[in-house]
Amino acid sequence: MIKFIAITLAATFGLAVAVSAADTKPVATLPPPSTNTNVTYATDIKPIFDANCLKCHTGDKKPKANLALDSLAGVLKGSKDGKVVIPGDSAKSVLVLAVAHVGNPDGFMPKGKDAKPLTADQVGLIRAWIDQGAK
Numbered sequence: 001m002i003k004f005i006a007i008t009l010a011a012t013f014g015l016a017v018a019v020s021a022a023d024t025k026p027v028a029t030l031p032p033p034s035t036n037t038n039v040t041y042a043t044d045i046k047p048i049f050d051a052n053c054l055k056c057h058t059g060d061k062k063p064k065a066n067l068a069l070d071s072l073a074g075v076l077k078g079s080k081d082g083k084v085v086i087p088g089d090s091a092k093s094v095l096v097l098a099v100a101h102v103g104n105p106d107g108f109m110p111k112g113k114d115a116k117p118l119t120a121d122q123v124g125l126i127r128a129w130i131d132q133g134a135k
């Protein structure tokens with residue numbers, strides 16, 4: 001509610017763009033997919049998840065959101081809310097929006113007080129992997 005009032009007030013004073021830009025980013029701001037070919041979960045993606053996500057998303061430890069990222073099968077199965085990866089369409093994949101910090105800030109990943117956002121290169125590699133079929 002307070003946020004709504006703030007945005008409304010800001011709009012009145014012509015600051016709406018600045019306020020909403022700080023809040024959410026449009027899909028157009030996703031880092032581009034990497035141009036690497038033959039990107040696979042095992043060689044390229046698992047190391048990123050191992051370092052940044054497994055604290056909370058490991059299959060044998062009751063993963064957060066019921067999403068296990070420590071196996072390809074777990075990633076493809078998705079979370080309690082459904083698929084997080086759409087093979088062939090990285091820009092629509094919930095997992096990509098989460099790590100690129102696009103959309104709802106509550107879903108931004110990784111979480112936690114010492115969480116470090118993924119780099120644009122890492123997000124681009126994840127995008128290439130999904131666009132190439134999430135193998």
Ligand code: HEC
Binds near residue numbers: 055067111
């Ligand atoms: C400190 C714990 C923690 C870490 C680290 C973490 N997550 Fe999460 N993740 C959560 C929690 C808790 C949720 C449940 C929903 C929420 O709070 O948004 C979640 C939800 C998600 C979802 C959304 C599931 C859905 O369908 O809504 C995705 C995708 C996700 N995480 C991916 C990742 C990725 C990728 C990483 C690493 C780059 C990561 N998470 C790191 C705690 C974590």
